[in-house]
Amino acid sequence: MKKVQLNPLGWMSQLSQAEVARLQDASDSELFSMFRNCSLAVLNSGVDEDNFETLFAPYENFDIKLIRRERGVKIELINPPEVAFVDDKLVKGVHEHLFAVLRDLLYMGDKYDLLHEHAPSDGAQITDMVFDMLRHAKALEGNDNVNTIVCWGGHSINQTEYKYTKEVGYQLGLRDMDICTGCGPGAMKGPMKGAAIGHAKQRNKTGRYIGISEPSIIAAEPPNAIVNELIIMPDIEKRLEAFVRLAHGIVIFPGGVGTAEELLYLLGILMNERNHQQPIPVILTGPAGSEEYFEAVDKFIADTLGKEAQKKYQIIVNDPEEVARALCSGLEKVKRYRGAMGDAFSFNWSLKIERDFQQPFIPTHKSMSSLQLDHNQEGSDLASNLRKAFSGIVAGNVKAEGIKQIKKHGPFEITGDKALMSNIDVLLESFVKQHRMKLPGSAYEPCYVVKQK
Structure with a gap:
C-alpha cells in the first residue's frame, strides 16, 4: 500500500484551528465522496479519457484522508495513480490542484451548504457566492488588467483544430x-x-492559465498540465456565471454540445435588454476547413434566436492574428464601459443574469421531455431552454449521473415544435458526423431522441 502525505499550499496553509475542525467534520459528509472523485480526476491530469468509468476503474483501492496538524491540515493519498508522480515525487501542479479541490469542495462547499436546501437560491446571493469563490481562489487578483480571455471549445477536436487553438493562444x-x-x-x-x-x-512571468470546472464534468475532463489556477464551481450554472463575470473577451473554437450550451448561455444573457450596452467581444474562430461547422452553428442561431443574436458575435476563420487584434480593440471598449459604469475591472457586476440562467437544471427523463422548445417565448427564454436541452445531452454523454440514467431508462427525449426540432436535429447530426460527441476512436451512441409535437 502506497501512502503519501502532502503539506497544505496556498490559502489552505493559513487555516485557523476552527476551520480545520470544520474540514474534518466535512470528511464525514456527502461532499467528501465528491471530493474523493474530483481529487482522483486531478491526479489523472493529462490523461485523455472522457469516460468516468474507464478513468476510475483501475483505482478502486484509492482513498484520500485529511490529517489535522497544528499548522493546518494535510492530505494523505492512499494508492494514488502513478501518472501523477515523477521519480516518486508528486508533480507540483497536481499538488496545488489537490488543495484547490479541498478549498472549493470541502471548505466552500461546507460554507454554503451546497448539497442541501440552505444553498443560495436568490439571484443576488448566487452572484455573491460566485464572487466569493473566485475571491477565495485569488482569481480576482490581477484581473484588473482587462486581459482575461475565456476560451471555449470541444475536448474532442482534430489535430488541425488543436494546432489552430494553440496558434490563437500564442x-x-x-x-x-x-x-x-x-x-x-x-x-x-x-x-x-x-x-x-x-x-x-x-518574458511575461506572471501569465495566468485559469481552469474553471465543476464536480460532474472534471472526471470527464481532468485538468490539463498548463492550468496554474484551478477553480471548481458547484454546478454548470455557477461555472458559466464565473466565466462570463471573470471574462473581458470570449473566443469560441469548434466543439460539440457542451460548446453549443456555452454559446446559448452567453447569447441568452446578452439578449437581455439590460445587457444591450455590454461590450463583451465574442469571436467564433477555427482553421480553414472549419467553415462547415460555423455555418451550421450560425444557421442554427439564425433559425432559432434570430438576427439579434447573430449580432452578438463575429466569425473569423483561419486568421489567429486578426482574432487577437479584434480582441485588443474590444478590450479597449470594455475598459471604457466599465470605467463609465463605475464597475470593477476584475468582476463584471453590471452584467444582468436572470434567475433562470442561475438555477441548476438537473437533467432527468422528465425534466428533459418537459422543456418548452417552441418559438412562443422571448428569445432569451428560448436560449435558456435550448441551453438546458444541450446541457442534458452533455450529461448523457460524459457525466456519471447522466450516463447511469441513460443505461437504466434509455435515451432522453427532447420534444418541441416541428421547425425547432428539425433545427436541433440537423445541428446534432452535424456534431455526430464531425465526431464532436466523444474523443476520437470511440464509437458514439446517441443519448437522446429528438421528437416533434
Missing part, C-alpha cells in the same frame, strides 16, 4: 493576454499551451 500570449478555459484537453489545452509560449517570448 497570438494572445504575445499581447500579454491571460487565458481562462474549462481546464480540460483539446480546445481548452491548446490556447493555454500557445499562450505560454507567447508569454515566454515576451
